[in-house]
Amino acid sequence: xxxxxxxxxxxxxxxxxxxxxxxxxxxxxxxxxxxxxxxxxxxxxxxxxxxxxxxxxxxxxxxxxxxxxxxxxxxxxxxxxxxxxxxxxxxxxxxxxxxxxxxxxxxxxxxxxxxxxxxxxxxxxxxxxxxxxxxxxxxxxxxxxxxxxxxxxxxxxxxxxxxxxxxxxxxxxxxxxxxxxxxxxxxxxxxxxxxxxxxxxxxxxxxxxxxxxxxxxxxxxxxxxxxxxxxxxxxxxxxxxxxxxxxxxxxxxxxxxxxxxxxxxxxxxxxxxxxxxxxxxxxxxxxxxxxxxxxxxxxxxxxxxxxxxxxxxxxxxxxxxxxxxxxxxxxxxxxxxxxxxxxxxxxxxxxxxxxxxxxxxxxxxxxxxxxxxxxxxxxxxxxxxxxxxxxxxxxxxxxxxxxxxxxxxxxxxxxxxxxxxxxxxxxxxxxxxxxxxxxxxxxxxxxxxxxxxxxxxxxxxxxxxxxxxxxxxxxxxxxxxxxxxxxxxxxxxxxxxxxxxxxxxxxxxxxxxxxxxxxxxxxxxxxxxxxxx
Amino acid sequence: xxxxxxxxxxxxxxxxxxxxxxxxxxxxxxxxxxxxxxxxxxxxxxxxxxxxxxxxxxxxxxxxxxxxxxxxxxxxxxxxxxxxxxxxxxxxxxxxxxxxxxxxxxxxxxxxxxxxxxxxxxxxxxxxxxxxxxxxxxxxxxxxxxxxxxxxxxxxxxxxxxxxxxxxxxxxxxxxxxxxxxxxxxxxxxxxxxxxxx
Numbered sequence: 001x002x003x004x005x006x007x008x009x010x011x012x013x014x015x016x017x018x019x020x021x022x023x024x025x026x027x028x029x030x031x032x033x034x035x036x037x038x039x040x041x042x043x044x045x046x047x048x049x050x051x052x053x054x055x056x057x058x059x060x061x062x063x064x065x066x067x068x069x070x071x072x073x074x075x076x077x078x079x080x081x082x083x084x085x086x087x088x089x090x091x092x093x094x095x096x097x098x099x100x101x102x103x104x105x106x107x108x109x110x111x112x113x114x115x116x117x118x119x120x121x122x123x124x125x126x127x128x129x130x131x132x133x134x135x136x137x138x139x140x141x142x143x144x145x146x147x148x149x150x151x152x153x154x155x156x157x158x159x160x161x162x163x164x165x166x167x168x169x170x171x172x173x174x175x176x177x178x179x180x181x182x183x184x185x186x187x188x189x190x191x192x193x194x195x196x197x198x199x200x201x202x203x204x205x206x207x208x209x210x211x212x213x214x215x216x217x218x219x220x221x222x223x224x225x226x227x228x229x230x231x232x233x234x235x236x237x238x239x240x241x242x243x244x245x246x247x248x249x250x251x252x253x254x255x256x257x258x259x260x261x262x263x264x265x266x267x268x269x270x271x272x273x274x275x276x277x278x279x280x281x282x283x284x285x286x287x288x289x290x291x292x293x294x295x296x297x298x299x300x301x302x303x304x305x306x307x308x309x310x311x312x313x314x315x316x317x318x319x320x321x322x323x324x325x326x327x328x329x330x331x332x333x334x335x336x337x338x339x340x341x342x343x344x345x346x347x348x349x350x351x352x353x354x355x356x357x358x359x360x361x362x363x364x365x366x367x368x369x370x371x372x373x374x375x376x377x378x379x380x381x382x383x384x385x386x387x388x389x390x391x392x393x394x395x396x397x398x399x400x401x402x403x404x405x406x407x408x409x410x411x412x413x414x415x416x417x418x419x420x421x422x423x424x425x426x427x428x429x430x431x432x433x434x435x436x437x438x439x440x441x442x443x444x445x446x447x448x449x450x451x452x453x454x455x456x457x458x459x460x461x462x463x464x465x466x467x468x469x470x471x472x473x474x475x476x477x478x479x480x481x482x483x484x485x486x487x488x489x490x491x492x493x494x495x496x497x498x499x500x501x502x503x504x505x506x507x508x509x510x511x512x513x514x515x516x517x518x519x520x521x522x523x524x525x526x527x528x529x530x531x532x533x
Numbered sequence: 534x535x536x537x538x539x540x541x542x543x544x545x546x547x548x549x550x551x552x553x554x555x556x557x558x559x560x561x562x563x564x565x566x567x568x569x570x571x572x573x574x575x576x577x578x579x580x581x582x583x584x585x586x587x588x589x590x591x592x593x594x595x596x597x598x599x600x601x602x603x604x605x606x607x608x609x610x611x612x613x614x615x616x617x618x619x620x621x622x623x624x625x626x627x628x629x630x631x632x633x634x635x636x637x638x639x640x641x642x643x644x645x646x647x648x649x650x651x652x653x654x655x656x657x658x659x660x661x662x663x664x665x666x667x668x669x670x671x672x673x674x675x676x677x678x679x680x681x682x683x684x685x686x687x688x689x690x691x692x693x694x695x696x697x698x699x700x701x702x703x704x705x706x707x708x709x710x711x712x713x714x715x716x717x718x719x720x721x722x723x724x725x726x727x728x729x730x731x
Binding site for chain 1: 574576723
């Protein structure tokens with residue numbers, strides 16, 4: 001069997017999808033696994049030794065051919081046609097597209113294969129997804145609603161691979177680097193390709209000075225790519241001025257993956273390095289700034305700490321520049337407070353972090369990454385109340401149930417799912433006192449969705465879409481859902497039958513999800529109370 | 534009028550009408566640097582079109598590193614081309630010295646090709662070389678139609694009528710109503726390209 005996986009995003013996204021891509025090897029034993037990635041991600045090749053053959057999309061080469069008048073107008077077409085023809089000749093049995101971009105969707109359509117999963121563009125607006133998980137990825141994640149799942153989990157479920165193994169596993173190479181003995185070896189990743197995600201040198205220096213005073217024998221390794229060597233040395237010089245014990249460490253991806261196994265912690269911005277650390281089992285503190293979408297792309301391991309600001313513009317749009325006159329989300333973070341949070345993290349003092357999250361909730365957001373027993377990732381805001389946590393868990397479970405299409409079964413297993421939820425609640429100290437309140441909210445939402453869906457059906461017959469949309473926007477639906485539908489309508493311009501059908505599908509998904517949530521709550525309520533003790 | 538001078542590296546360099554066609558210091562090193570600037574473009578190309586024969590060192594470097602790549606060298610100075618062929622003993626069947634783009638085989642123009650400019654060769658002939666680039670870019674008629682028709686997947690595309698004075702872009706192709714006459718896979722290739730337009 002021959003399988004082609006497509007991941008045409010950045011290195012971080014490729015690493016997040018790697019657990020699912022590797023899982024394909026287990027799902028189809030003996031299969032020949034090929035991977036199509038952007039040429040810009042070639043440096044990640046050594047990390048993915050389970051891939052039998054790589055193919056590269058020459059993105060920047062093609063893109064530059066479009067803008068340079070001295071290059072042949074059909075060069076880009078020729079290169080894409082050549083690639084898709086070559087890939088079609090490989091006669092893949094299955095192609096899985098892990099990217100949620102139209103570009104990848106069109107490429108998917110241009111490559112021949114009997115079985116395809118993931119976004120496949122049929123027209124400017126008409127798309128196929130193969131499984132509901134990829135429809136979810138492409139519809140909800142493109143909007144400001146964001147959805148509830150981690151990208152890595154969507155890839156794993158979408159590919160239908162074993163979810164017990166969806167931890168990122170990357171190959172590593174020993175560069176000969178060894179940790180400093182009798183020291184806390186802390187890796188720092190202070191650079192990002194996106195300026196919006198960066199923190200000022202002064203802030204880093206203040207936070208690390210704080211840490212060097214409070215953590216005895218701490219030594220900081222400033223990570224950087226060869227292209228970032230000068231910047232790394234500048235930061236190192238600043239740290240030396242403040243008597244912080246530090247040095248620059250330039251390694252390849254696979255060497256860093258190896259070195260991270262011996263590090264005491266990684267303190268990083270939202271970069272691909274955190275996924276390397278997750279693969280190496282290194283404790284991670286992430287500083288999420290700018291467009292860092294922590295719900296979607298946080299480090300996929302349990303008990304990482306994510307620190308972010310509380311400005312209303314965070315997270316901002318990935319593709320547009322910072323809308324503020326100053327870099328507010330970064331500037332609002334007090335470096336001493338960040339240093340203090342890191343110190344508690346190193347001491348595994350989650351209760352101190354929770355107290356801090358409550359006390360400073362107007363200036364800092366602290367979140368803890370969690371994994372359920374079947375390795376589904378979720379983000380627990382440390383200052384959120386029990387009701388929010390429980391509702392969030394139930395949302396996740398219900399979406400998983402709907403996207404796996406288990407709710408269509410004649411004998412849907414709400415009881416067994418509820419048992420899993422209750423086990424998880426028990427393990428994580430989440431009580432069920434708020435179940436009734438959550439159920440009431442859910443029932444109210446379900447009624448609203450039901451009546452809106454009835455109106456939508458009538459609108460399709462009458463072809464009166466605008467009035468129906470106005471009804472949705474003036475309903476008491478959650479604002480995040482309305483925002484999502486607004487985003488969705490704006491991508492289509494004039495809402496015709498096709499676009500309206502898509503919105504109808506979203507609303508049906510939401511209704512199915514909320515119905516499953518209610519049934520799970522009922523099943524939970526009917527369980528033997530001892531389960532919760 | 535061709536003169537031969539010796540570079541500091543000991544290599545022979547041609548002077549044409551008093552102008553050096555390669556580095557006086559080290560033409561081989563210069564050719565290496567020239568190739569480096571184009572290396573990523575050459576990757577995946579089915580042929581290379583070099584605009585300017587220079588003193589031949591860049592051509593020698595190109596074919597030594599890409600021996601299976603068909604190379605077309607465009608230079609109107611046939612005397613220079615003959616000297617280069619003799620000096621380097623270029624006998625490969627896949628290297629062609631020609632004086633205009635029209636002589637390039639249709640097979641080469643129908644597949645991915647890369648245009649490699651050798652600027653030191655251009656002195657005094659800038660307009661000539663620039664006009665060859667305009668032809669090879671395919672962004673003006675009649676070359677646009679010629680290149681389109683050489684690609685089986687695009688032949689069904691009607692001639693794009695552009696009322697603008699400037700060069701054509703892939704956007705013009707994507708807005709052409711006859712796009713829907715094309716095979717679905719070709720439309721997808723073009724639409725994928727459209728997603729890369731900034």
